[in-house]
Amino acid sequence: MTTAKRDTYTPETLLSVAVQVFNERGYDGTSMEHLSKAAGISKSSIYHHVAGKEELLRRAVSRALDGLFAILDEEHARVGRAADRLEHVVRRMVEVLIAELPYVTLLLRVRGNTHTERWALERRRDFDHRVADLLKAAAAEGDIRGDVEVRLATRLVFGMVNSIVEWYRPDGRGASEREVSDAVVRLVFSGLRAH
Amino acid sequence: MTTAKRDTYTPETLLSVAVQVFNERGYDGTSMEHLSKAAGISKSSIYHHVAGKEELLRRAVSRALDGLFAILDEEHARVGRAADRLEHVVRRMVEVLIAELPYVTLLLRVRGNTHTERWALERRRDFDHRVADLLKAAAAEGDIRGDVEVRLATRLVFGMVNSIVEWYRPDGRGASEREVSDAVVRLVFSGLRAH
DNA sequence: GTCTATATTACGATAGAC
DNA sequence: GTCTATCGTAATATAGAC
Numbered sequence: 001m002t003t004a005k006r007d008t009y010t011p012e013t014l015l016s017v018a019v020q021v022f023n024e025r026g027y028d029g030t031s032m033e034h035l036s037k038a039a040g041i042s043k044s045s046i047y048h049h050v051a052g053k054e055e056l057l058r059r060a061v062s063r064a065l066d067g068l069f070a071i072l073d074e075e076h077a078r079v080g081r082a083a084d085r086l087e088h089v090v091r092r093m094v095e096v097l098i099a100e101l102p103y104v105t106l107l108l109r110v111r112g113n114t115h116t117e118r119w120a121l122e123r124r125r126d127f128d129h130r131v132a133d134l135l136k137a138a139a140a141e142g143d144i145r146g147d148v149e150v151r152l153a154t155r156l157v158f159g160m161v162n163s164i165v166e167w168y169r170p171d172g173r174g175a176s177e178r179e180v181s182d183a184v185v186r187l188v189f190s191g192l193r194a195h
Numbered sequence: 196m197t198t199a200k201r202d203t204y205t206p207e208t209l210l211s212v213a214v215q216v217f218n219e220r221g222y223d224g225t226s227m228e229h230l231s232k233a234a235g236i237s238k239s240s241i242y243h244h245v246a247g248k249e250e251l252l253r254r255a256v257s258r259a260l261d262g263l264f265a266i267l268d269e270e271h272a273r274v275g276r277a278a279d280r281l282e283h284v285v286r287r288m289v290e291v292l293i294a295e296l297p298y299v300t301l302l303l304r305v306r307g308n309t310h311t312e313r314w315a316l317e318r319r320r321d322f323d324h325r326v327a328d329l330l331k332a333a334a335a336e337g338d339i340r341g342d343v344e345v346r347l348a349t350r351l352v353f354g355m356v357n358s359i360v361e362w363y364r365p366d367g368r369g370a371s372e373r374e375v376s377d378a379v380v381r382l383v384f385s386g387l388r389a390h
Numbered sequence: 391g392t393c394t395a396t397a398t399t400a401c402g403a404t405a406g407a408c
Numbered sequence: 409g410t411c412t413a414t415c416g417t418a419a420t421a422t423a424g425a426c
Contacts (some may be wrong), residue, residue, distance in 0.1 A: 007409085008409065008410090016297050024306075025306060025308055026221065026223050026306045026308070028223035028224040029213075029223040029306060031400075031401060032401075032402060032403080033400085033401080033402095039422070041309065041409085041410065042410065042411055042412080043402085043403085043409090044403080044404075044405090044410075044412085044413095045403080045409065045410050045411070046409060047402090047403065047404075048410075049307045049409090052402070052403070053402070053403095073239055073389065083388070092295070093386050101304050111219075111220060111221045111224060113220055113221070113224050134333075135209065142389060143389055144388065144389055145381070145385075145387060145388065145389045146388055146389070147377075147381065148377075148378045148381055148382065148387075149370065149374065149378065151363050151376065152370050152374065152375065152378050153382065153387060155358070155361075156355050156358065156378060156379060156381075156382055157355075157387070158358065158360075159354055159355045159356075159357070159358020159359070159361065160351050160352075160354045160355040161354075162354070162358065163350070163353065163354020163355070163357065163358060164354070166350075166354065167350050175344065179292070179344065179347065180347065182342075183347050183348065183351060184342065184345075184351060186340070186342065186343055186386075187348065187351055187352075187383070187386065188341065188382070188386060188387055189386045189387050189388045190340075190385070190386040190388060191381075191382065191383060191384045191385040191386035192339055192340060192343070192348060192352070192383055192384050193278070193293045193338065193339065193384045193385060194337060194339055194341070195340070203391065203392095204391085226418075226419060226420085227419075227420060227421080228418085228419080236391085236392065236393090237392065237393055237394080238420085238421085239392075239393070239394085239395095239421085239422075239423090240391065240392050240393075242420095242421070242422080243391060243392075244391090247420075247421075248420075
């Protein structure tokens, strides 16, 4: 942090450019040429900072996964009814999604063509299962309705939460982070219908 | 339909193979070589049936969009409270998603790199707005909770419904179509929590 | 309808100058 | 740290035989 203005790239700053392009065009739809144009440097200069395209992907999804797993680490220390802890986890998921929006977006679109992508999918599955266990515990404590299967409910809740990356934009024009997390928690636990 | 066994391809039968590969590898991650291996014919033979890769995409997303818009055509003739009509539309969306699973899956993953993709995104937006209008009408009739913004609620409901393509498989092992549509309708309108 | 062979372009990555 | 030039490969698509 000794230089006031940074006009040369580090792996980190290059990553933020690359992830943006990946999310616009898709990872497979993005060439090194696209990245070089977006970053304003030549293709070969990119290789000075990172080993290649896949390293950028690995760094990006790692960052997303670290944010998500940190939720479970916090959660581990908490007490109280599972349903309340689940509500907290859902709210934190929304917060992490928004805080690390481009990185989580990329993570959620990974298909599994390369080794890095398959590793990311595996870790995502781990995370999903940990949250599913919490929902299962809440059901065992009688706080979750009995007419929806737990595995199915988990998937649908993940679907709603994860879909935020498809439309949330951090400009002031749309909903705020708090409005989104409130809406998700309300819909997930109480639904749309007026009482 | 004069031949008993069909061992030569039509655009339709080729499409079903192609869409499956597109969904496994992603559209951009799928080469004509991949398609030729999966179809068991050479690359050039594929060009005998279709003009190219993008035509396969166009046919696939058209089929998905036709299924979705048919819901609105049915809906148009219906009467009753908007909330009930919305519930019916949500249920029908799940049914169409499952009936046309690979085609809708591909539609929902389109990014917008080509003309065909941008056209698909536009038509999707049209559909979303039509459903959003129905939710707005239900809110105006007082049947939707007032503490969640309508535009936000629409997006989250779409997120939950659309996420079905990420895990639903039509083998007998998982949930049935009816179990899924029941679960979605229950969660969307009443939420997870036991009463 | 399907094939082999190939034209042409685009891609990821490297070499080496400055 | 960035560049131009280029290598080798893989991509879409076509030509023309059978």
